[in-house]
């Protein structure tokens with residue numbers, strides 16, 4: 692039988708730090724290398740592609756034309772909108788132009804990271820570049836929001852594998868996030884929760900409660916209002932997550948991160 696062609700993926704980077712791609716390549720289940728070498732045809736990626744320069748930009752346009760309405764568009768980074776987007780250029784064009792063109796011809800868009808979902812750190816006050824989430828530029832194409840700064844590696848590979856294998860976006864909640872990964876608050880799955888319930892709180896980072904692993908709520912933990920899988924999936928292939936390393940959750944997957952999560956206001 693003829694081998695089914697792999698789903699084509701275009702992955703573009705806007706106003707961002709590349710941390711989301713750095714997270715993606717650390718996925719252990721499935722391995723990111725298995726995803727990009729065996730499960731999808733990654734035709735264009737600002738970070739992971741070996742090619743660059745004008746032929747590479749021409750290849751983006753060729754891929755959009757050839758696979759119109761069929762490819763998956765992964766977007767990492769915010770849309771930089773002020774002054775017609777000139778503060779974030781990509782291949783000689785404002786990123787917002789590339790985004791709009793690539794999104795309107797895609798089968799589905801995956802917004803990777805809080806920057807792409809809602810502006811994230813790039814949109815932090817006073818937001819001199821007018822950065823925002825990408826959905827003003829994605830037209831009618833369905834968008835899967837995968838927030839987190841960055842998102843958990845296995846969440847990133849899990850979402851793209853769902854879209855690639857089933858040819859459809861996964862079940863989403865009211866904020867466009869996959870229910871499978873964003874259905875619980877950090878607080879719902881936190882292993883320090885018994886201390887919260889018992890009223891045992893660390894009051895400073897070096898007190899006895901902190902050393903004993905008590906709840907970090909009084910140090911500003913945003914776990915009670917943050918939807919993500921850190922408590923059950925953890926990071927680095929299940930090894931740890933912020934709270935386990937002694938730091939409160941700063942709500943990195945929330946819509947108003949960074950301004951409503953930054954440490955400086957809470958220390």
Ligand code: SF4
Pocket residue numbers: 707708709710711767768803804805806807811812813839840841842
């Ligand atoms: Fe970087 Fe965070 Fe934006 Fe991802 S969401 S690109 S990790 S700033």
Ligand code: SF4
Pocket residue numbers: 877878879881882883884885887905906907908912913914915934940
């Ligand atoms: Fe909830 Fe944070 Fe306390 Fe965990 S450390 S129980 S998430 S408030």
Ligand code: F3S
Pocket residue numbers: 839840877917919921932933934939940941942943944
């Ligand atoms: Fe982010 Fe909180 Fe998880 S800061 S990494 S959502 S524990």
